[in-house]
Amino acid sequence: GIGPYDRENIFAKILRGDIPCRKVAENDVALAFHDIAPAAPVHVLVIPKGAYVSLADFSARATDTEIAGFTRLVGQVARDLGLDSEGYRVLSNMGENAGQEVPHFHVHLFGGRALGPMLA
């Protein structure tokens, strides 16, 4: 695994307001902001406000309220950015094989162009 939650990870700092982000939307349990190095015309990250390392951790420990609110924010952001008709991709890197870099659970929302076939 990727270990216990590190309170100094970059997304923890964003949640505390210690470093800035370009916010897209938020609700009680989740925050959406633009990726600093976009890989598509739309590249938004959605993160829970709670301290979860990865999808494995979030799915095991988060409350139903957190899971519902997180999922709703992903869909809301895509809808608000006008992606529903053209489509988009949601992806989460979990752990070493996927190359997860930031140890705070996040999903990537990609859109704004044809994204090509899935990896692997």
Ligand code: 5GP
């Ligand atoms: P991972 O590889 O962990 O799934 O993706 C981490 C993502 O976070 C990368 O797409 C990277 O560009 C993004 N990222 C890393 N540091 C920052 C930051 O300080 N601000 C923002 N907005 N995105 C970041």
